[in-house]
Amino acid sequence: MRKFKLPQEITDLVKARDEVSRHYHQIMEERGSSATLKFTLDGNLIGDIGEAIAVQLFGVKLHERKAAAGTDGLTLDGKHTVQVKATGTNRGPAFRNTEKRADFLLFFELDLKRACGSIIFNGPEHYAFRKIKPGFKNQRVLEPKRIREADKEVQDHERLPLLITPDGWQGWNC
Numbered sequence: 001m002r003k004f005k006l007p008q009e010i011t012d013l014v015k016a017r018d019e020v021s022r023h024y025h026q027i028m029e030e031r032g033s034s035a036t037l038k039f040t041l042d043g044n045l046i047g048d049i050g051e052a053i054a055v056q057l058f059g060v061k062l063h064e065r066k067a068a069a070g071t072d073g074l075t076l077d078g079k080h081t082v083q084v085k086a087t088g089t090n091r092g093p094a095f096r097n098t099e100k101r102a103d104f105l106l107f108f109e110l111d112l113k114r115a116c117g118s119i120i121f122n123g124p125e126h127y128a129f130r131k132i133k134p135g136f137k138n139q140r141v142l143e144p145k146r147i148r149e150a151d152k153e154v155q156d157h158e159r160l161p162l163l164i165t166p167d168g169w170q171g172w173n174c
Contacts, residue, residue, distance in 0.1 A: 050086025
């Protein structure tokens with residue numbers, strides 16, 4: 001697993017989210033509401049950040065939106081499909097049951113509070129997908145332990161190469 005720093009803009013985003021949370025919690029307290037709202041940064045935002053990281057670190061060429069179910073882009077050489085997954089909640093990647101599987105999978109775990117990310121999986125998608133029970137419908141989450149197990153099965157020569165190496169970028173230190 002390789003860790004990398006997220007840009008300052010992520011820290012700014014988290015601070016803004018925290019300010020929004022404080023603002024509304026104060027209003028809710030003043031009005032007698034005991035509900036707890038989390039104001040999590042998730043869903044499409046985390047997915048988009050993950051895809052941007054894939055472009056930055058691996059040179060993935062993203063498809064136009066909704067161009068190809070089950071894939072997000074192509075490798076730098078344009079020869080292989082890539083699926084990008086990211087989480088900001090320490091969950092594993094969620095897979096849809098599509099007819100087409102990507103050649104490669106990149107899965108990132110993002111710790112937005114610390115502005116730090118981790119490459120949890122980098123390799124052929126079949127290693128991860130075979131950890132899911134067959135025959136599922138709609139969507140299935142692969143547990144964090146299982147995606148890490150799958151990554152350990154990937155041989156170094158099967159991984160997508162990083163464009164930014166640890167000795168050429170200070171952003172590897174979290």
